Amino acid sequence: MSKDKRKNQPIHERPFGDILQSIDSFFQDTVRNFHIPRSIPVYRYETKTEYIIEAEIPGVKKDQITLDIYHNFIKIAVSYEDFEEVKDSKTQVFKQSTSFERSEKTIQLPFAVNESEVKAQLKDGVLKIRIPNKKKPIQID
Secondary structure, three states: OOHHHHHHOOHHHOOOHHHHHHHHHHHHHHHHOOOOOOOOOEEEEEOOOEEEEEEEOOOOOHHHEEEEEEOOEEEEEEEEEEEEEEEEOOOOEEEEEEEEEEEEEEEEOOOOOOHHHOEEEEEOOEEEEEEEOOOOOOOOO
16 A cells, blocks of 8 residues: 555554654643743842842743752742543543643752742732841951
């Protein structure tokens, strides 16, 4: 059978047609559903009163972000879960897909952090974390 004839056959009549279509569909859905950056770019700087961390996470909503604080570490975690369901009663095709993605970035700080002093704000795809600067200047006698 020629290659062109095989393409014109219904999918269920092609050898391994259903399996190949499922694999194609899986990879198309996977590529289409990437919403979270695989790595989170982070920038840090200090002022006299604050230590500031800025993380670029465009397209992420506030409820998708988790901040964990432990001693002198802050972990930024971004999660995304998507459920898609397609029903076509005419062709009796039903499709369900669920995707879950998570990215994390752990930042070590030069001092221990009190969780209650940390302030965070998400604006225009940038998460800004403000921590009071606890570093004391070193005096040399």
